Amino acid sequence: MALIKFTSKGIYCKQGDFYIDPWQPVNLAVTTHGHADHVKWGNKAYLCHDLTKPILDQRLGADLNIQTLPYRKTLTINGVQISLFPAGHVIGSAQVRLEYKGEVCVVSGDYKVEYDGISTEFEPVKCHTFVSESTFGLPIYKWAPQEKIFSQIKDWIADNHDKNKTSVLVAYSLGKAQRLINGLDGYSDIYVHNSIANLNEGFIRAGVKIPETIRITPETKKEQLQKGIVIVPPALAEGRWIKNLTQAATGVCSGWMQVRASRRWRSADAGFALSDHADWPGLLSAIKATEAEKVFVTHGYTATFSKYLNSIGIDSEEVKTQYGNEEEEEKAEVVQDGIGNVVPGHITDKEETT
């Protein structure tokens, strides 16, 4: 019998009686990582990696029943051995490995294969069944090496300074923001939005080394921001706050920026194809390394990607899930109050936040 089933509540392991990244409340939610499309409020208990806990505390509120597990340690529930392996997506992100009577299944959540300098590096895990995302499952998505993108970002910042513009980088609070902070450390003062500063504090308390940043407050002077680097989540990218800065130039950091039409659609001043998801070669190499007999393809270019896998002899099936909308979710999460106090978990329309 298969180890996982795709149900209306999420990915379910019947033998162990728990769900992985469910989108409706359940008893036990094994959580791959802290992005809002993978972890919802209202589950009775959570199991996640040590470093995902501070994110859940931050985003879902305190007093949750959260059990943590370091990478590569095993926990047995109803005879099913559960272990977590690094997914390389964001800090604390994990692939969930399930083993039962010799049958192995890996649910990878979101992942990328390139080491980003701050999240634990992706580790391929051999298995019979593999569940893979396909956010960038088209051969047009091939990332340039991270150093190259960072040198482009630095050139852009230097050019903005020359022109007396304020450099505003738009990045998800969880993941991309820490990656940027790490990659731009020492280049200039980094000013971050509350939602990012709060997450960083959580990480620092949990022992993660995050370079120093400055939290933006209503007292922060425009001149300071202009001389430094500003990092904000997408919800603020088109807002009033940015318009008040000294000649803000916005740079969106996202894999979508690989394509010109997306760069223009976002109406940013610059686009950097810096992604926390695997690119086309990354997806293929990761899947091949699992040696899986069956690959389920979730969120992204599901139909195309699974069709391609089948065409190269990898048995694959597309699955409908509710993952893959971290950007929209983040917009819902950030409520702006003056310069931006954040109320976690509060849902509001985009119009109201901007």
Add this chain to the structure above:
Amino acid sequence: MRRFTELIQQLEMSNKTNDKIAALVDYFNEADDLDKPYVIAMFTGKKPRRPVATALIKHWAIELSGIPDWLFAESYHSVGDLSETIALVLPPAEHLSNRKLHEWIIDLALLNGKDDDAKKEFILNAWNSLETQERFVFNKLISGNFRIGVSNKMLVNALAKQSDTESSKIMHSIMGKWQPSEISYLDLIAGAHVNTDNSWPYPFCLAYALEAEPGSLGPATAWQAEWKWDGIRGQIVKRNGELFIWSRGEELVTDQFPELHFLLNELEDGTVLDGEILSIKDGKVQAFSILQQRLNRKTINKSQLNDAPIGFYTYDLLEHGGRDLREDPLNLRRSLLVKVIEGLKNNEVVLLSPVIQFNDWEQLAEIRQGAREINSEGIMLKKLDSLYHSGRKRGDWWKWKINPYTVDTVMIYAQKGSGRRANFFTDYTFAVRDGEKLITIAKAYSGLTDKEIKEVDAFVKKNAVEKFGPVRTVKPELVFEIAFEGIAESKRHKAGLALRFPRIARWRKDKKADEINTLDDLRQLLQSTF
């Protein structure tokens, strides 16, 4: 090549004119001198002959990237641009080249006439020595189609700023006859070539659309009103015994319109007329669709001459007796124009575009309502004392168009957009009712707000009936008002007629699918436009 690629990226990332001009000025300050005339040629639409067929380029790209055809097709659909898709799917370049833009362009031109193997070797080598963004630009060089939102006016302003020259002079010289391989940047800017050429036209004076009521323009007595014609803007140049007809696209179209050739004997040397090329039959201006039969043809047969006879409605005189009149006020130019046209013998086709007599704005508004009956798009308002500007300049000339036609339709097909919009259904097909059936009448790409797109997208996902590749048949439920500029018979369309410039005017959430227009309604409209 690298510097030019950077320019393209800068131009694409901004939609602010000032940013674009600044990027262009920087470029013309820094770029290789030999590259510059090629860039100007490219941006003003001077296209070299295409050296390699698209099908071959695509074939080689698929072969090199090792992906199946269908996957390439899906990638293309997502990106929305073939040159870019190819640039992205190819394996990374193994070495980088420092060749200059003009060297690439010259080498590409040399491929003409070579065999496919030689072409392939060159193209593959190029791809292997260029970065992704440069590759995209290189692929665009092959196709010659750069659409990056740089208008002639913008380019001219940038060149004027960079070279500290008057912009009308620059416009004048880049409109003339020149080849990027034969002229230096400085000579081009200085206009060394145009002073010896008889054919050169003047940059057209363009009008802005009037959004407000004309009352905002001040007293009516300061203005001249003419009909706005729906034809091809043209300039007729007679100098040193030669006649040239230019279209607004800065294309020489003299051969296409033999009806106007008699002007060679009738106009005096040193005369330039500005006006509209139209199809005029029995003294009546015909719909644009009639004129269209005469456009872009290499040869013209008798029946075309009969069915769509050409006329010219002239409304301005730019040169008279060899003198440039553009600094004279409109009323003066007009009175000279009247004399020139009245002096023409045996003439039934070159006419004065009539000046509309009116006492106040209200009366003019009433007259404007009759525009469609004479196949006019509305009214042109020109200040009586206005000079003839180069390009678009706010204030002196306005086009006061009548409202577009509209029709209520129901959406029956939807297709996903490209790029970031690949996740949303943004391209829709609309139908009107024909008895019990629905019949396709127009395809329009959005025109909705982001929020509406998301709403329609959700509807499509929920109500898709059938799937043909990327196209979904949806339940005919959402009613949209489609605006369009004209209607014409069409054998290619199932409905037997085609709309001109259809776009979504608004989403009629207040209407149900049984309240939409019928094909008969449109047929009646078609009849009334003849």
